[in-house]
Amino acid sequence: MAGRRSQGWEGGFPPPTKPRPVEGGLRARSRRGDIGESWWSRRFLDLLDSFGIGGRLDRGRTYARKGQVISLDVLPGLVSASVQGSRARPYQVRIGIARPSEADWRRAEDAMVSRAAFLARLLAGEMPEDIEEAFAGCSMGLFPVSHDELDTDCSCPDWSRPCKHVAAVYYLLAEAFDDDPFLILTWRGRPRDVLLANLRALRGSDAPAASATTTTDPWAAIERSEHLPLGDRVDGFWDLGSALEGLRLAPTIPRPADAGVRGLDPLEREVGGQPVTEVLSAAYRTITAGARERLLSGERR
Numbered sequence: 383m384a385g386r387r388s389q390g391w392e393g394g395f396p397p398p399t400k401p402r403p404v405e406g407g408l409r410a411r412s413r414r415g416d417i418g419e420s421w422w423s424r425r426f427l428d429l430l431d432s433f434g435i436g437g438r439l440d441r442g443r444t445y446a447r448k449g450q451v452i453s454l455d456v457l458p459g460l461v462s463a464s465v466q467g468s469r470a471r472p473y474q475v476r477i478g479i480a481r482p483s484e485a486d487w488r489r490a491e492d493a494m495v496s497r498a499a500f501l502a503r504l505l506a507g508e509m510p511e512d513i514e515e516a517f518a519g520c521s522m523g524l525f526p527v528s529h530d531e532l533d534t535d536c537s538c539p540d541w542s543r544p545c546k547h548v549a550a551v552y553y554l555l556a557e558a559f560d561d562d563p564f565l566i567l568t569w570r571g572r573p574r575d576v577l578l579a580n581l582r583a584l585r586g587s588d589a590p591a592a593s594a595t596t597t598t599d600p601w602a603a604i605e606r607s608e609h610l611p612l613g614d615r616v617d618g619f620w621d622l623g624s625a626l627e628g629l630r631l632a633p634t635i636p637r638p639a640d641a642g643v644r645g646l647d648p649l650e651r652e653v654g655g656q657p658v659t660e661v662l663s664a665a666y667r668t669i670t671a672g673a674r675e676r677l678l679s680g681e682r683r
Contacts, residue, residue: 399467401448401450401466401467402466402467402468402469403448404448404452404466406449407449407466408449408452408453408454409447410446410447410553411557411667412447413447417446417557418556418557418559418560419560420508420509420560421509422509422559422566423556423557424556425525426555426556426559426566427552427553427556430529430552435529435544438545438546439549439552439553441546441549442544442546442550442551442552442553443550443553444546445550446550446554450465450466451463451551451554452464452465452466452472454551454555454558456565456569457568457569458481458568458569458570458572459478459479460477460478460479460569461475461476461479461551461569462474462475462477463475463477463551463554465536465547473536473547474536474537475534475535475536475547475551476533476534477532477533477535477548477551477555478532478533478534478535479570481570482517482520482521482570482571483521486517486521486522487520487571489519489520490516490517490519491516491581491584492584493515493516493517493518493519494581495581495584495585497510497516500513500516501578504564507562508563509566524566524567524570534548564577
């Protein structure tokens, strides 16, 4: 659990400090307002907010936007991150979450495979809005329902739970969920390749199930099990069929959008009083966000 009470702090809180600046940190894409673009990342953050930790989340959001998070990794049952605070050595953050039992996961996978739209939307880069129905018969859902489900720890001296460093990781984690909804499932204990291999095996595909390190063919995974001769299917040749109902293509964007600019050697020039690298980074993020919005809305230019 995060929290180490230090002697001599008035009211138990550490004195206010300023974080050390970070070069090349993971900076939240949202510069103002809410963080999180998809319904699943917003649901995650809304749930955190409902746990009554709003003030600490606000401080963490500032850290996330400043780029204080140095690294973030999502593993089954654990998120690990490095966050730069006011001290020379970055703080180490761990956010553990309970994982459903193997029996629970098998029940959830049975429910997913019975609904072709679940898999179709996941493979399109989306989280089906009714995905939690697949976990209805399990001992726990996809999203945490209380802060007690999250086992947080930070090497900082702040005893608050969560501290601002953990809260900053929450926001970067939400944006990672935006980019790849499979990370939510990974965190709960089912990496993408393992889940897809299991679903394919449950569908009784003729192709061999993929191992934990093998990428599954997405179209084969949602292919209808019946194979009728073309002559018997002429009338419905142009119909999508139930397996592709509601399918939307959601192209993913390399993260971060300004990675190429930040990989350049430091530039001494300034534009309008700002380092030229920061100006270029902002431009890249704006252009990428605009292109994605036009693409998702079906606009062609």
